[in-house]
Amino acid sequence: MNYSNPVISGFHPDPSVCRVGEDYYLVTSSFEYFPGVPLFHSKDLVNWEQIGHVLTRTEQLDLRKAWSSGGIFAPTIRFNNGTFYMTTTNVSGGGNFYVFTDDPKGEWSDPVYVDQPGIDPDLFFDEDGFVYYTTSHDAKGQGAYQSRIDIKTGKRLSDVTLLWKGTGGQYPEAPHIYRIGEWYYLMISEGGTEYGHMVTIARSRRPDGPFESCPYNPVLTHRSTLNTIQATGHADFIQASDSSWWAVFLGIRPAGYPNHHYLGRETFLAPVTWTEDGWPIIGDNGTVGETMQAGNLPLQPKPNRQVRDNFEQTELAPYWNLLRSSDSQNWSLSEKKSCLTLYGSEATLNEIGVPSFIGRRQQHFSCRTSAHLTFAPQQDGEEAGMTVFMNERFHYEIAIKQIAGERKLIFRRRIGSLWKIENERPWSADSVILSVHADKINYVFEYAEREEEEPIRFGQGECKMLATELAGGFTGVFIAMYATGNGVRSISPAYFDWFDYQVTED
Known part of the structure; x- marks a missing residue:
């Protein structure tokens, strides 16, 4: 069976996803709009229902000083030991923080702020109990930075160190860390969230590096193509309940010539395959289409549209x-x-x-x-x-x-x-x-x-x-x-x- 991209249409950029049993939860950026961080639920990674927002109270989200396209930047959602966490950046006030809950459909906590510069924060819970907080670039746009934190207080337990500068593309950002087997993978996006956007990845035997770059980078990009989907990047991996791997990521659908887009950056889905030497490739050798094969995903009926x-x-x-x-x-x-x-x-x-x-x-x-x-x-x-x-x-x-x-x-x-x-x-x-x-x-x-x-x-x-x-x-x-x-x-x-x-x- 096939599914259609985007899986969440319209202005829903910077997707991040986690799985709890047979349920998937996904969040996207919201910038100057209130409530903040749209929250979606799915049983199949394809059909998503918005179940609310993460940031619903002024105590969590102060946007009074937010300029247009300020406010809330890229979030990350993770689940660990019965608790959901969402971390993001309010670039217009407060910086990096996270909130948590045991019921994603209910109220989320007040913000816990992390004294770490950068944007696009990621939370990684390692098997040894350590929690790593990773953000993207400093003022010079150098790469992904990391520290260990106390998840109860948000206090840093180590200095902030540079992990990886990427492959040379501008604005290395959107870091996510995964432990898969014996490897720690660090995935970022480069090239800016425009037509040169691309996803690159590196790996290490340790969560704090050093990281070696994938020889097949970029593992996702539509730059310099005539694909109807453009600016693909800012990806997050998820392993489905059948052990298959998938990626959610943003893209745009330009209209007309010269290219122009106004629906915003949307959420797309593609399968992830692994090379014999243990590297991930997204979609068809790094490209995706508007129609994709669903593999073994248990596709659900499309929800009825309320007019x-x-x-x-x-x-x-x-x-x-x-x-x-x-x-x-x-x-x-x-x-x-x-x-x-x-x-x-x-x-x-x-x-x-x-x-x-x-x-x-x-x-x-x-x-x-x-x-x-x-x-x-x-x-x-x-x-x-x-x-x-x-x-x-x-x-x-x-x-x-x-x-x-x-x-x-x-x-x-x-x-x-x-x-x-x-x-x-x-x-x-x-x-x-x-x-x-x-x-x-x-x-x-x-x-x-x-x-x-x-x-x-x-x-x-x-x-x-x-x-x-x-x-x-x-x-x-x-x-x-x-x-x-x-x-x-x-x-x-x-x-x-x-x-x-x-x-x-x-």
């Missing part, structure tokens, strides 16, 4: 995120029954702040998103609607806004320093259905007064104008509901009765 969220639960579904903070003044699920209520903060989408913003990742090139909004602005500047958002300098909106005492429906584009309301019309009704229809070329913005009516086209924005190659950063496009008072706190609630995310083409 509509009616906001009838007491908590947001796990696919929703906020920008930087969960400020309870900005949103509520209880103020109005079966509605998400947003109150516009002073912050706008054009600044690094805490706007009233609840969004989900765009995970498919072709999709249609819609929301039913009830909003009666009472003062100038009050605004609420839907945004297609990459960062504060690159986004599109369709919204209701009060301008000079008049309520209007607007379509606006922000591309770098260029900003313009492209279309507007008076709007007297208190409610509207807003829609965004995406394909690989354009986002088309539409509106309707009622759900049974044919929507009216109101604006259009090119997908490539939100691509990482232009907008920069490490994230992907979010489609979000938002509200703002444009400099002052809004007094008018924006009620979102429902939100649809419908895949129109896989």
